[in-house]
Amino acid sequence: MKPTLQDVADAVGVSRSTASNAYSRPDQLSAALRAKILDAARRLGYPGPNPTARSLRRGFVGAIGVLFTSELSYAFTDPFAVRFLAGVSRTAERHGTSLLLMPLPADRARVRSVVENASVDGFCVYCVGDEEWVLQAIRDRGQPYVTTAPRADAGPDDRYVGIDERAAARSVADHVAALGHRRVALLADTVLPGAPPGPLRLAGPGDAPHPTTRGRLTGFADAFAAVGVAWPALTLLNATANSRAAGAAAVAEVLAGDEPPTAVLACSDVLSLGVLDMLAAAGHRPPHPISVTGFDDIAEAAAAGLTTVRQPAEEKGRLAAELLLEPPTTPADGHRLLPTDLVVRTSTGPVPGS
Amino acid sequence: MKPTLQDVADAVGVSRSTASNAYSRPDQLSAALRAKILDAARRLGYPGPNPTARSLRRGFVGAIGVLFTSELSYAFTDPFAVRFLAGVSRTAERHGTSLLLMPLPADRARVRSVVENASVDGFCVYCVGDEEWVLQAIRDRGQPYVTTAPRADAGPDDRYVGIDERAAARSVADHVAALGHRRVALLADTVLPGAPPGPLRLAGPGDAPHPTTRGRLTGFADAFAAVGVAWPALTLLNATANSRAAGAAAVAEVLAGDEPPTAVLACSDVLSLGVLDMLAAAGHRPPHPISVTGFDDIAEAAAAGLTTVRQPAEEKGRLAAELLLEPPTTPADGHRLLPTDLVVRTSTGPVPGS
DNA sequence: TTGAAAGCGCTACCAT
DNA sequence: ATGGTAGCGCTTTCAA
Numbered sequence: 001m002k003p004t005l006q007d008v009a010d011a012v013g014v015s016r017s018t019a020s021n022a023y024s025r026p027d028q029l030s031a032a033l034r035a036k037i038l039d040a041a042r043r044l045g046y047p048g049p050n051p052t053a054r055s056l057r058r059g060f061v062g063a064i065g066v067l068f069t070s071e072l073s074y075a076f077t078d079p080f081a082v083r084f085l086a087g088v089s090r091t092a093e094r095h096g097t098s099l100l101l102m103p104l105p106a107d108r109a110r111v112r113s114v115v116e117n118a119s120v121d122g123f124c125v126y127c128v129g130d131e132e133w134v135l136q137a138i139r140d141r142g143q144p145y146v147t148t149a150p151r152a153d154a155g156p157d158d159r160y161v162g163i164d165e166r167a168a169a170r171s172v173a174d175h176v177a178a179l180g181h182r183r184v185a186l187l188a189d190t191v192l193p194g195a196p197p198g199p200l201r202l203a204g205p206g207d208a209p210h211p212t213t214r215g216r217l218t219g220f221a222d223a224f225a226a227v228g229v230a231w232p233a234l235t236l237l238n239a240t241a242n243s244r245a246a247g248a249a250a251v252a253e254v255l256a257g258d259e260p261p262t263a264v265l266a267c268s269d270v271l272s273l274g275v276l277d278m279l280a281a282a283g284h285r286p287p288h289p290i291s292v293t294g295f296d297d298i299a300e301a302a303a304a305g306l307t308t309v310r311q312p313a314e315e316k317g318r319l320a321a322e323l324l325l326e327p328p329t330t331p332a333d334g335h336r337l338l339p340t341d342l343v344v345r346t347s348t349g350p351v352p353g354s
Numbered sequence: 355m356k357p358t359l360q361d362v363a364d365a366v367g368v369s370r371s372t373a374s375n376a377y378s379r380p381d382q383l384s385a386a387l388r389a390k391i392l393d394a395a396r397r398l399g400y401p402g403p404n405p406t407a408r409s410l411r412r413g414f415v416g417a418i419g420v421l422f423t424s425e426l427s428y429a430f431t432d433p434f435a436v437r438f439l440a441g442v443s444r445t446a447e448r449h450g451t452s453l454l455l456m457p458l459p460a461d462r463a464r465v466r467s468v469v470e471n472a473s474v475d476g477f478c479v480y481c482v483g484d485e486e487w488v489l490q491a492i493r494d495r496g497q498p499y500v501t502t503a504p505r506a507d508a509g510p511d512d513r514y515v516g517i518d519e520r521a522a523a524r525s526v527a528d529h530v531a532a533l534g535h536r537r538v539a540l541l542a543d544t545v546l547p548g549a550p551p552g553p554l555r556l557a558g559p560g561d562a563p564h565p566t567t568r569g570r571l572t573g574f575a576d577a578f579a580a581v582g583v584a585w586p587a588l589t590l591l592n593a594t595a596n597s598r599a600a601g602a603a604a605v606a607e608v609l610a611g612d613e614p615p616t617a618v619l620a621c622s623d624v625l626s627l628g629v630l631d632m633l634a635a636a637g638h639r640p641p642h643p644i645s646v647t648g649f650d651d652i653a654e655a656a657a658a659g660l661t662t663v664r665q666p667a668e669e670k671g672r673l674a675a676e677l678l679l680e681p682p683t684t685p686a687d688g689h690r691l692l693p694t695d696l697v698v699r700t701s702t703g704p705v706p707g708s
Numbered sequence: 709t710t711g712a713a714a715g716c717g718c719t720a721c722c723a724t
Numbered sequence: 725a726t727g728g729t730a731g732c733g734c735t736t737t738c739a740a
Contacts, residue, residue, distance in 0.1 A: 002496055004733060015711040020735060029709065047495045048470040052415060053733035055473060056406045056716050062471065063454065082436060089455065098472065099455045100417065103447050116402040117416065118452065119409060119473055141401040142356060358717060369727040374719055383725060407717035410732050 003044045011040045023049050055119065063098040064324055065120040067134065069127045078242060078270060079298040080313050081126065084148070087317025088124060095325045097121075104134065112137045122146075122324045146323045148316065149211055150337065159334035161319040165212055168309045168340040169219025172293050173265055175307065175342060177227045180351035181263040181291060185235040186220050187250055187275065188213045188267040189242040197249045200238040204231055216267045216295065235261055239271055247274020255279070255290075262290060262351045269294035269301045269308055276304055276347070287349025297343055305346035312338050357398045365394045377403050409473065417452040418678055419474035421488065423481045432596060432624060433652040434667050435480065438502070441671020442478060449679045451475075458488065466491045476500075476678045500677045502670065503566055504691065513688035515673040519566055522663045522694040523573025526647050527619055529661070529696060531581045534705035535617040535645060539589040540574050541604055541629065542567045542621040543596040551603045554592040558585055570621045570649065589615055593625055601628020609633070609644075616644060616705045623648035623655045623662055630658055630701070641703030651697055659700035666692050 009019035014037065021028040022037040029037075041048075055061045066088060068081070085099075092099050100120050104127070105111055115123070115137040123138050123145040138145045139157070150162040176184065191200055191208050202208065205217035221231050239250040247266065254260055255278060266272035272294035279286060286292045286305075294301055297310035319336050328334045363373035368391065375382040376391040383391075395402075409415045420442060422435070439453075446453050454474050458481070459465055469477070469491040477492050477499040492499045493511070504516040530538065545554055545562050556562065559571035575585050593604040601620065608614055609632060620626035626648035633640060640646045640659075648655055651664035673690050682688045 005735095006733080016733090017712080017735075018710055020733095021710090024735070033709085045496075049735090050410075050733050051471050051473040052406060052410045053716090054471075054735075056404075056410050056718090057733080057735045059716075061406060061473065063473070065452075089457070093457050098419075101443065101453045101455060103443070117405050117408075119405040119415065119417070142399075359719095360717080370717095371719075371721095371728075372726055375726085378719070387725085403719090404717050407732090408719075410734090411717080411719045413732070 003041075003046045005046070005049065008037060008041045008044060008046050011044060012037050020049070052119075061119050061121050062096065063100050063120045064092065064321070065100045065102050065115075065118045065123045067102050067104050067115075067123055067125045067127065069104050079300065080268070080270075080296045083298070083313035084126060084317040084320075087314035087319075088321045089317075090314070091318050091321030091325060095321075097325060108133050115141055124148075124320050124324060126320075144324060144327065146320045146334075148320060150335070151211075154335060156331040156334075159323040159328065161316055161323060161336040161338065163311050163316075163338050163340050165215025166219040166222070168311065169216035169265075169267075169295070170222045171219075171340070171342040172295070172307065172309050173220040173223030174226075175344060176263050176265060176291060176293060176348060177223050177229075179263075179291065179348060181261075182224075182227070182229050182233075182351070183259065183261050184224065184229075184263040184265060185237050185251070185254055185261040186217055186265050186267075187237040187239060187247065187271050188217060189239045189246065189271060191217075191236065191238045195238045195240075197238060197240050197246065198253045200236050202236055213267055220265050237264075239274075242268055242270055244270055244274035244277055247271035248278040249274070251275050251278055255282070260290065263292070263348070264290060265293045267295050269296045269298045269306060272306060272308070272347075273300060273304060276306070286347040289352055291348040291351075293348060297341075301343075302345070307345045307348040308343050310341045310343050357395075357400045359400070359403065362391060362395045362398060362400045365398060366391050374403070406473075415473050415475050416450065417454050417474045418446065418675070419454045419456050419469075419472045419477045421456050421458050421469075421477055421479045421481065423458050433654065434622070434624075434650045437652070437667035438480060438671040438674075441668035441673075442675045443671075444668070445672050445675030445679060449675075451679060462487050466494075469495055478502075478674050478678060480674075498678060498681065500674045502674060504569075504689070505565075508689060510685040510688075513677040513682065515670055515677060515690040515692065517665050517670075517692050517694050519569025520573040520576065522665065523570035523619075523621075523649070524576045525573075525694070525696040526649070526661065526663050527574040527577030528580075529698060530617050530619060530645060530647060530702060531577050531583075533617075533645065533702060535615075536578075536581070536583050536587075536705070537613065537615050538578065538583075538617040538619060539591050539605065539608055539615040540571055540619050540621075541591040541593060541601065541625050542571060543593045543600065543625060545571075545590065545592045549592045549594075551592060551594050551600065552607045554590050556590055567621055574619050591618075593628075596622055596624055598624055598628035598631055601625035602632040603628075605629050605632055609636070614644065617646070617702070618644060619647045621649050623650045623652045623660060626660060626662070626701075627654060627658060630660070640701040643706055645702040645705075647702060651695075655697075656699070661699045661702040662697050664695045664697050 005019050006016050009016045018029055019037050022034045026034055089099055111134055122143050125145055125147045146159040151158055151160055205221045208214040208217055237250045239246040264275050272292050275292050294306045294308035297308045301308050316338055359373050360370050363370045373391050376388045380388055443453055465488055476497050479499055479501045500513040505512055505514055559575045562568040562571055591604045593600040618629050626646050629646050648660045648662035651662045655662050
C-alpha cells in the first residue's frame with residue numbers, strides 16, 4: 001500500500017494536520033519540524049499529497065475543460081483550432097491552470113456523461129455546431145463556461161468571445177461583388193447535418209442550423225443582395241467536413257458543370273484551400289478563371305495567396321480563457337466581440353471578360 | 355449550497371447508496387425507483403456525482419497527463435508535436451480517457467509541483483530535453499509514465515516509444531555524403547543550453563546533453579566519418595529554439611561566410627525550413643547552391659521539396675498512449691522502436707562542380 | 709506552534 | 725432490491 005499523510009505523521013509522531021502543513025503551509029510550523037516531516041516522507045516513499053483528495057477538500061481543481069465538437073484529433077488538425085488553443089493555453093499557463101482537452105461525443109447521452117465526469121473548474125466550448133444541449137449539460141453541472149460564438153440569447157451567466165460573423169463575411173463578399181462577380185458559389189462545412197457533398201438548396205441563409213455558418217452565409221448573401229443577386233441565384237455548396245479534401249469534393253461537380261461560378265466564397269480557409277487544390281489539378285490558378293476566398297487567415301492562406309478574412313485566433317483563445325479564469329464583474333463584460341480584417345491577396349480578381 | 359447526493363437521497367427517502375446506484379449502477383435498482391431518484395435530483399438541481407469525489411473514492415481519475423518541455427503553446431506550434439498529440443488523443447478517446455496537457459516549467463521545483471498536483475493516472479512525457487529529474491518526480495509520485503525517446507538505462511518500469519535516432523540520422527547523412535558533400539554543417543536545436551545561435555564547437559557529438567540531438571548528431575557524424583570527414587571538420591550550428599526563425603538565424607553567419615557549406619543537415623524539418631527561408635531570401639533554392647535536409651517529414655516538408663527522414667508521428671503518439679493505457683505484460687513489451695524512412699526530394703543534389 | 713475534530717462527496721462492501 | 729457502514733486522503737477551522 002502506498003503510504004498516506006497519516007503514515008508520515010505517525011512516523012514522525014505529529015498529527016496529520018501538521019504533516020499537511022509541512023506541504024501546504026510551510027509557515028505554519030518550524031523549519032526543523034518541517035524538515036523532519038519531509039524527511040520521513042521521503043524515507044517512507046510518500047508520494048506527496050494526493051491531488052484528487054486535495055481538490056475534493058479544497059473545492060476546486062485547477063483545470064479547465066476544453067470541449068471540441070468531433071474528435072479530439074480534429075483539434076490538432078485544424079490550423080485555426082490549433083492557434084485558438086495556443087491562446088487558451090497561454091492564459092491558462094499564467095494562472096497555473098491545466099487544460100483538459102475533451103472530445104465531444106456525437107450522441108447527447110455521452111456528451112452529458114463526458115461533461116459530468118470531467119474534473120474541472122469550468123469549460124471552454126469550442127464548437128463547430130450549435131450544441132445548445134452541451135451548454136445545458138454544463139449549466140446543469142453548475143459550472144461556468146465560455147463559448148466561441150456570439151449568442152443572441154446569451155443569459156447573464158453566458159460568456160462568449162466571438163466576431164461579428166455576418167459583417168466579416170460581408171466584407172469579403174463585398175470585395176468579390178465589387179470585382180464584378182455575379183455567378184458565385186458559397187461553400188460551407190456541414191450546412192445541414194448529413195447532407196452530401198456538393199450543391200444544396202436552402203430557402204435562405206437563415207435556415208442553416210449552425211450559427212457560425214448561418215452568420216457567414218447571411219453576410220455573403222447581404223453583399224450580393226446589395227448588387228442585385230438574390231439568394232436563389234447563389235449556389236450553395238455543402239462540404240462534409242472542414243478539410244481540404246472535403247472542400248475539393250464539394251466544388252468538384254459545379255466546376256465540371258456547364259456554367260461554373262466565377263467566384264467561390266468559402267466559410268473557412270481550409271475549405272478554400274481544397275478548392276485551390278481542385279483548380280490546381282485542372283491546371284488553374286486563381287484568380288483565373290475563378291476567384292476564391294477563404295475565412296480565418298491561417299498560416300497557409302498567405303502562402304497560397306488567398307484572399308480571406310482574418311480573425312485573431314490566438315487572441316480569441318486568450319480572451320476565452322480569461323473570461324473563464326478572471327470572471328467578469330458585470331455580465332456585460334462577459335461578452336467580447338473581436339475585430340476582423342479583410343485580407344486581399346491574389347486569389348481574387350475581376351470577373352473574366354469584364 | 356449545491357445539493358449533494360445525500361440531499362437527493364433524503365428527498366426521495368432512500369439511502370445514499372441507493373441514490374448513488376441510480377447513477378453508477380442502474381442495474382442495482384428497479385427502473386421505477388431509479389426514475390424517481392433521477393427526478394428528484396433534477397428537481398433539486400443536483401448536478402450529478404462530483405467527479406473529484408468519485409475519483410477519490412474509485413482510486414483512478416480517467417485522465418493522463420501529457421508533459422511538454424517549454425510552453426504549452428509550443429505543443430500547438432510544432433507540427434510534429436501536433437501530430438504526435440493527435441495520435442495520443444486517438445488512443446485516449448478509445449479508452450474514454452481525457453488528456454491533461456501540462457506545460458513543464460523550467461525550474462525543477464516547479465516541475466515537481468506540477469507533477470505532484472496533477473490529477474492523472476499516468477504521464478506521457480514528450481520532452482525535448484533529457485529531463486531525468488522530471489521522470490524522477492513522476493516515479494516519486496508512483497505513477498506510470500511513457501517517454502518518447504529510447505533510454506539506454508531503461509528500468510523495468512520505464513516505457514518508451516522511439517526511433518533509432520542514430521541510424522535514422524545516418525541514413526540521410528549517407529545520402530548527402532554519397533552526393534559528394536564534404537563541407538557540411540549540422541544544425542540542431544539547443545545543442546548546449548544557453549548557447550547563442552550559430553557555430554558551436556563540441557569535442558564530439560556525444561557531448562550533446564540532449565539524447566535525441568546526441569543520437570542524430572552521432573548518426574550524421576558516422577556517415578561522414580565513413581567517407582573520411584572527421585567530426586572536427588564538420589560545422590556544428592546551434593539554434594536557440596525549434597522554429598523556422600531560429601533555424602534561419604543559426605545558419606545566417608556561415609552562409610554569409612567565405613566558405614559556406616555545400617550542405618546543411620538539420621535535426622528537424624522546422625529548422626531546415628528556416629534554412630530554406632534564409633536561402634530563398636538570397637534568391638537561392640536548394641539543392642543549388644546548397645543542399646538541405648530535415649528530419650521528421652512534417653506536412654510542410656513535402657511542399658518545400660525537402661529531403662528528410664520520415665518518422666511516424668501519429669503512430670508514435672498512438673503507441674505511447676497504448677503503452678500507458680494498456681500496460682505491457684512483460685517489461686520488454688514496454689519498449690517500442692518505430693521504423694523510419696529516408697525521403698529523398700529535391701532539396702538535395704550533387705555537390706556543385708562535381 | 710501544534711493537534712483534535714469535522715468533514716469534502718462519493719462508492720463499495722456486506723448485510724438484510 | 726435496498727440500506728448501513730466505512731472509509732478514499734486530505735485540509736481547515738478552532739482550541740490548546
